[in-house]
Amino acid sequence: MKAVIFRRHGGPEVLSLTERAVPEPGPGEVRVRIVVSAVNPTDWKARGGMRAEPGAEIPETVPNQDGAGVVDAVGPDVTGFAPGDRVWLVLAGAHGPSSGTAQEYTVLPPEKLVRLPDGVSFDEGAGFGIPALTAHRALTVAEDGPARLAPGALDGRTVLVSGGAGAVGNAAIQLGRWAGATVIATVSTDEKAALARAAGAHHVVRYPDPELAARIREAAPDGVDLVVEVAMGVNAKLHTEVLRPRGTVATYGDDRGTGTISLDFGPNLMLNARYQFLVLYTVGADKLRAGAEDVTAALADGALRLGEDHGVPVHRFALADTAKAHTASEEGVTGKVLIDVTPAG
Known part of the structure; x- marks a missing residue:
């Protein structure tokens, strides 16, 4: 062979x-x-x-x-x-x-x-495979959120997807829509904005933009429930500006970053913010199996394409x-x- x-x-x-x-x-x-x-x-x-x-x-x-x-x-x-x-x-x-x-x-x-x-x-x-399993894990780690995804599981919740034209970002948009979330995506170009909209994002905002937090708040006046983050270090300050109280940042990447992350203690403290770092290799067999089952259900429903x-x-x-x-x-x-x-x- x-x-x-x-x-x-x-x-x-x-x-x-x-x-x-x-x-x-x-x-x-x-x-x-x-x-x-x-x-x-x-x-x-x-x-x-x-x-x-x-x-x-x-x-x-x-x-x-x-x-x-x-x-x-x-x-x-x-x-x-x-x-x-x-x-x-x-x-x-x-x-x-x-x-x-x-x-x-x-x-x-x-x-x-x-x-x-x-x-x-x-x-x-x-x-x-990896993109959807990563997105699934990111969408199921919030303190007040679901542990599994299915239609309706994210009803009433707002998800911010950083890098909405990337592989994980795309999967997070499609899975988030399937589960009932309102999805906001950030992108760097008009071409990528078109891809994020094609994936199903309800709102798409461009970066860099000094008013990025305000643009996100226009779509989510009460703040976002969950951030699916690919650029943790670069966006650390943005999180405190757009998260609602008890909101969660699920991060799988530090694109454009240095590998070292600085967090402002006070704003995160007052938000009761939760940060979940994630990589599939050590997430646990039970989480992989749950993710695989839900991703397969989304594929069967035509929600991942x-x-x-x-x-x-x-x-x-x-x-x-x-x-x-x-x-x-x-x-x-x-x-x-x-x-x-x-x-x-």
């Missing part, structure tokens, strides 16, 4: 296409034929090594966490899945160096698989061009980067 691998950390050039043996599922394992793999920032950050020693040799690793495909074979003691089942995957690459989705087949435990509803494409199954008319332009690459796909994501292309691995049929 064809697989993309890297043996040392570095830029996209460390990725290479190779031939590997098709893996056999052991007891309690499922083999999935990958139809579509998706690229997220976590994938190229892991490839680059983050805190690892530059150039150091590592076990042969297949990149990419998100993907969707068809169950190809099951090992002994597996129940709940059978050959032919359409599935999307939860943090596939985190299972081990050889389990990433940039290859034709991967072997995973059943808890990494989620059934893909009828009528939902492999593109959407792959494209909404890819494509420019839903605020998510799609950029496609062949498996042999995985390095180009990583480059596109790393350079900040707007939309979703997908890799075609095997035919859908």
Whole structure:
């Protein structure tokens, strides 16, 4: 089978296409034929090594966490899945160096698989993995809010989505609308404003703007209940200006920041503000499972969709061009980067 691998950390050039043996599922394992793999920032950050020693040799690793495909074979003691089942995957690459989705087949435990509803494409199954699970967690951490999402779960609540044209921002808008929230999104350009509106944002405001807080308050005079934040350090002061009392900031990124965040104690104290930092790798299996169930329900309802008319332009690459796909994501292309691995049929 064809697989993309890297043996040392570095830029996209460390990725290479190779031939590997098709893996056999052991007891309690499922083999999935990958139809579509998706690229997220976590994938190229892991490839680059983050805190690892530059150039150091590592076990042969297949990149990419998100993907969707068809169950190809099951090992002994597996129940709940059978050959032919359409599935999307939860943090596939985190299972081990050889389990990433940039290859034709991967072997995973059943808890990494989620059934893909009828009528939902492999593109959407792959494209909404990490972004939608991150958005789900962000939308379910508020002190006074729901722990699960469903139609009506966020009725009467106002959500501010920072970076509404990004992958997580888009998923937060679509999931927030599905759950009944009033959604305000911030964006940096007119083009991105159009994408946030296509995703379903009720109000869209541009930054930079010295009156940004006032513009948000026009849409939410009593303040926002929840902020889904991609630029924590840059927007720390804004939070105290737009949050309602007992409001929550759920942050998954520090875009344009320094990695160090300063918070004004007094304003946050008087607001009883809550800050929730989040990353999927340590969120807990129960939270991942709950998120996967709710995201699947939203997919089945048609509430999560890819494509420019839903605020998510799609950029496609062949498996042999995985390095180009990583480059596109790393350079900040707007939309979703997908890799075609095997035919859908």
